[in-house]
Structure formats: C-alpha cells, structure tokens
Amino acid sequence: MTSLAQAITTKLQSESERVEKLRAEFNYSSIQAQIPRGSQVLDVGAWSGYLGPLLRDRRDCDVLGVDVVNANKTDVPFEVFDGKALPVDSNSFDVILLLYVLHHAADDEPLLLEANRVLRDDGCLLVAEDSVDTLWDRLVTVGFHVWLWLVTKMGQDGTFRTTDQWQQRFRKMGFRVKKTIALGHHLGRFLWPRNTLFILEKQK
Numbered sequence: 001m002t003s004l005a006q007a008i009t010t011k012l013q014s015e016s017e018r019v020e021k022l023r024a025e026f027n028y029s030s031i032q033a034q035i036p037r038g039s040q041v042l043d044v045g046a047w048s049g050y051l052g053p054l055l056r057d058r059r060d061c062d063v064l065g066v067d068v069v070n071a072n073k074t075d076v077p078f079e080v081f082d083g084k085a086l087p088v089d090s091n092s093f094d095v096i097l098l099l100y101v102l103h104h105a106a107d108d109e110p111l112l113l114e115a116n117r118v119l120r121d122d123g124c125l126l127v128a129e130d131s132v133d134t135l136w137d138r139l140v141t142v143g144f145h146v147w148l149w150l151v152t153k154m155g156q157d158g159t160f161r162t163t164d165q166w167q168q169r170f171r172k173m174g175f176r177v178k179k180t181i182a183l184g185h186h187l188g189r190f191l192w193p194r195n196t197l198f199i200l201e202k203q204k
Contacts, residue, residue, distance in 0.1 A: 017048075017073075022187055024050035027099050028058070030183050030197055031126050035059055039094040042066065042118065044086070044111070045101035052076030061095075064088070084110040090117050099128040100195075106157040112173035116202060125175060125200040128183070130193035132160045141193040163196055175200040 028051060035041065038060045043052055046065030049072040055061040056076065065078040066086065072078040081087050083105060096115050102108045115125055132138040141160060161169065167177050183195040
C-alpha cells in the first residue's frame, strides 16, 4: 500500500471512529432519561459498543452488547448472535435497546418477539428509528442509507415505516407504546434523517 493510500485509509478510519463516538453521545442523550440508574441493559445492535461505557459510567448500568458481527471497541461485555435469537435468559433485562436496528433486519418479527421474552415484566424497550412520515423525510432517509452503503457497505435489509406503522407493529408483537418522542435530525445534521424514539412496555 502506498503512503498516500495509507494516509487516506487512516483518515477514513479516524473520521469513522469520531462519528461513532458522536453517535454514542447522541444516543445517550436521547435515552438517558428513560433508563433508571443501576439497570440491567441489553444493547442489541451495539456495533462499536461506545454507548455501553456511557451507560455504565454515567448511569451505573450493567450493560451487555450483542450484534451479528464483532465490531466491539470497548471493554463492555459483548456477544455475537444470529440476528434473531437473543443469547440471554428470559425476563433478565430491565432495559432493551434497539437503536436504528429494526430497519436493518430482513425480518424484525423474531427480534421483537425475543425482546418481549427477554424483557422483565416492569421493564422498558427503547426503539429508535428514522422518520419517513413525510415525502421529504423518506427522501432524506433513503438517500442517507444509500450513502451509508457506499461508504460502509452497511445494508438496509428491512423496512422503513411511518410512526403509525411502527406503533401498530409494536402492538402486534405484544408491546404497549407508552410514549413517542421526536429526536430531531440525527447528530443535528440537516441532511441526516430525523429520528423518533418509541418507549415501549410489555402489554399486561
């Protein structure tokens, strides 16, 4: 590899890591009010894992990250799984995170059913998704994920849904929608998707 190619690769890696850490801070600020101190937290689709130390160090949480590949860059416990069956016991977590994960799953039903199995009866499932409620939102979201694929080869195998469609989906999978929160543009960048946080609990 030439010195120029090495320099470009190093620059891209550095920028990627910087954005991953910014995303972790954005996600933390989006969800921290919903996470009781000392919670057992399962971060599904943890990727680099940078959110885990923030929850551990700032909220005293016990965090386990899982993903379909091992890209973990932290000392937070991590396990690889098949994208369907969560490798943990039933009723074992206070909080489960599915942050920008479901639209990457070709079939999100097994994952949502597994989240219901793993979540404690008084626990909370936090789902964040990109908004496609308007035509402009859909254009921005789809365009962003085309760019993301070109840069990172991260595919979008699942379905983008409107807020109402997600709420119907969650109810079908055994959850009650406690609250829906508009998070604004991801990382505050105008040409990045607007995000929505769904706060869910098990149906009684």
